[in-house]
Amino acid sequence: MIVVSGSSRHTLPLVIKLPPLLSLSVMPIPNFAASAYRHIERLNPSRLNDFMPLYLQQQPVGWVTPQFATELCRQREVFQLRTARSPYGHALWLEEDFATPTALTHWLDQLNSELIDAGLFSHTTGEYYPLGPRRSLPVGLIDRACVARYGIRSYGQHLNGYVIDDSGNMSMWIAKRDNNRFHEPGKLDQLVAGGVPAQISLAQNLLKESQEEASIPAELVRQAKAVGTISYCAATEGGLKPDLIFNYDLQLPQHFTPHNNDGEVERFMLLPIAEVAERVRDTDQFKHNCNLVIIDFLLRHGLLSDEEELYPELVSGLHPALP
Amino acid sequence: MIVVSGSSRHTLPLVIKLPPLLSLSVMPIPNFAASAYRHIERLNPSRLNDFMPLYLQQQPVGWVTPQFATELCRQREVFQLRTARSPYGHALWLEEDFATPTALTHWLDQLNSELIDAGLFSHTTGEYYPLGPRRSLPVGLIDRACVARYGIRSYGQHLNGYVIDDSGNMSMWIAKRDNNRFHEPGKLDQLVAGGVPAQISLAQNLLKESQEEASIPAELVRQAKAVGTISYCAATEGGLKPDLIFNYDLQLPQHFTPHNNDGEVERFMLLPIAEVAERVRDTDQFKHNCNLVIIDFLLRHGLLSDEEELYPELVSGLHPALP
Structure with a gap:
């Protein structure tokens, strides 16, 4: 066991009894890759000719x-x-x-x-x-x-908050953005998502955003796992956005219910993971970049089929080289 | 619950009781990203000037x-x-x-x-x-x-076989390649790793390789999760290798012991995940591309610290755009 001193997350070693073999009652999401690939294409224009x-x-x-x-x-x-x-x-x-x-x-x-x-x-x-x-x-x-006018990279953090019930079924907490928000009002969003300004650590910012947006207690936020990044380079009316998002997974207790403190979220919903995947596959209900964070989540949890057309392209498309 | 018909893996819905909140007794591997980044650099020369x-x-x-x-x-x-x-x-x-x-x-x-x-x-x-x-x-x-002489993409599959014991400690099965192998003799390797020839499905090839290399029963192999890809573009003496590897995770029962059937593996070792990470960080004992598969595993399981220097570069470096 490795114990790291001085880390602001993971301050206590967690030793919890686990069953020897875990499996979830979920199967690969069918017909996903070819349909969901449109989200990668939308956020990554093939040429930067306008810039x-x-x-x-x-x-x-x-x-x-x-x-x-x-x-x-x-x-x-x-x-x-x-x-x-x-x-x-x-x-x-x-x-x-x-x-x-x-x-x-x-x-x-x-x-x-x-x-x-x-x-x-x-x-x-x-x-x-x-x-x-x-x-x-x-x-x-x-x-x-x-930032976008100058085409400068911005940084974000998105937290996937998920629950596994006693039957092994996985659900995910999804936020519906308030209709009065300036960017993408009314769209679906991760449980917690926000920009990371300069001069604050990723751990501190995640703690702050998780408390403001979803009232997640600090001791729970510290259990969130940093599970990588997604990137994209979107050509928007406001300018170019070559952005980097740090992704986190947090398994929440079944009895936890998020509530919003800063007025940015209209409501939270706990949706079965298959329904979350189907909304990404079939609709544009999610804020653009949230689709990529969910695709990455489904991938890491083994819920995409490697036999599908465009599986390699979808997976690689989450990490384009930024200009 | 989603049930996919016609899939050669995941033929039965798995519904297994899980505790409501899971945590492993592992902490982020310290001082990892900046040191492990050398494995990305070695497999991705900054210019393709020789080709x-x-x-x-x-x-x-x-x-x-x-x-x-x-x-x-x-x-x-x-x-x-x-x-x-x-x-x-x-x-x-x-x-x-x-x-x-x-x-x-x-x-x-x-x-x-x-x-x-x-x-x-x-x-x-x-x-x-x-x-x-x-x-x-x-x-x-x-x-x-x-393939390498013509600089043509080759495809591989690597299977991370891991075990979680009753105390929540994670270990990983590691193969030591036979000293008589043509490529990278004596190096450490994933439990199962091999090329994917044309005209065989990924699922069928994984089944075949898992049985030949580690005697993993078919019903266990079918529980393996497709968790994405890593790519690299290595300039070698034999030519350019712009390769794509499909990664799999398979949690194995504690009582399972692999044994090799095709003479390509000298022995298997079950190592604590922290020791696996330390060998990637501190040594060159692993076959080159296996380091990238393990870095991806540690990342997806939340074992890398997002506060470390080069964390974003390490993560993005697992997915360079192939020429």
């Missing part, structure tokens, strides 16, 4: 439309268009060295404030996302509301 | 070295070099339409037989792999022994 790369201190950090590139060049002389081996034939370069990440952050804050005055954004959030390939060592921070 | 794409009937199907391309052009006039947007600047085109997959297969057999006479291969196996992006709908077949 050009944005370079910052010689590193590619994002993707912008030609229109937005023109606006940025108009606003600051240090932005320059250069020819490049990009789908568009051009790249946008920011020709300035910033002494510290804080200096770059302030400079971008000022720029974005002027762009709001010019009508290009509606607002800022005061919540920041990291710039650059490493979330833990950013070259600067940028307001969350502006 | 050029091979086009067959206008479709890219493989990657060849300039030396091998020259040999092929010498052997058959229908091979031609063309300039292309490849790392090498050239592509090798096969300028011939074959009426049927069988016609292409026979043509390649004849060609490879001549290349053996010319000393470029040592032998053929009589076992065939599919050509083209779809395993189930190949444009032709090619002998397994020649």
Whole structure:
């Protein structure tokens, strides 16, 4: 047994008696892969033709439309268009060295404030996302509301909350998003899902979101398992979203009932896992990226058939290389 | 409950009593991601500079070295070099339409037989792999022994056989490859691992390999869960290997002991999962691609810490886009 000291999740070794052989009363979801593959396609356009790369201190950090590139060049002389081996034939370069990440952050804050005055954004959030390939060592921070315009990676955490009853049947807690939410109102969602701003640990953010969104006690949240990521690169009206989502599984006690604290969830439903899978396969009821998180869950729990057409493509499609 | 008819695995609905909340007595493996990432790097060179794409009937199907391309052009006039947007600047085109997959297969057999006479291969196996992006709908077949020379995708299946004891401790069955094996003799391996030739279903091949390699009864093999794929693109002395491995998890009863039937395994060991992880992290005892299968297993079972440096890169690195 390995005991890790200093971890904020898993603070106690858990030793619980298990039966020697476990099996669930679920069978592979039929005719799943070929139908569900549309969710991968929707979030990963085959070409990035509408966008050009944005370079910052010689590193590619994002993707912008030609229109937005023109606006940025108009606003600051240090932005320059250069020819490049990009789908568009051009790249946008920011020709300035910033002494510290804080200096770059302030400079971008000022720029974005002027762009709001010019009508290009509606607002800022005061919540920041990291710039650059490493979330833990950013070259600067940028307001969350502006991330897609610059085509900068945003980070999320999604928690699959599931229950196994005494007969071995698996169900999953599903949230219905409030109809007043700005993004994808009324859509179905994971039990807990949210962005991970800069400068907070994944464990701390999961704890915070789980309490705000679903009132899950801290000692339960700490049992959640980090089970990998999904990624996608969606071309949206608001810009490019090359996003990375950290996935978690949490098996909940049968007597636990979530309730929402922040007004973002209309109600929670406990649905049999087969019904969850069928809604992903047959409908567009889920928020786009939630479909990918559920496909990953079904896959990891052995509920997809390896004999189906597009099984390899569906599985690989959860992890496209981000530009 | 979903019941699928006609599936060769999962022929009976399994309804087994489970406790309402399961937890294993394992904690995240410490300091894993940054160290284990070397296995991803070794199997995925950052550039394909030593290879050029091979086009067959206008479709890219493989990657060849300039030396091998020259040999092929010498052997058959229908091979031609063309300039292309490849790392090498050239592509090798096969300028011939074959009426049927069988016609292409026979043509390649004849060609490879001549290349053996010319000393470029040592032998053929009589076992065939599919050509083209779809395993189930190949444009032709090619002998397994020649696959890497042409840089054609090969397919494998790896089965993680694990045990959970009455105290909730997880162990994994590990094979030690026989010292007389041609590829990676004496290395550690999954309980069952093998190639998937063309024209056999994944389920049938898993059944066959599980019985030959580890004497696992058919009724146990059918409980194995298809839990996804790993891929890699290794540049080896024998050529390029852009391979796809289908992964399976099988929880075995405590009283089961594997034994080998085909002489390919020297012995089997039941190791605590933490020790398996530590060998992946700290040593190169495992056959190269087995490390990736175990990393995927640890990830799916929540045994990697999401707070570690390179956790996102390690996870995404299990699924590079294949050329």
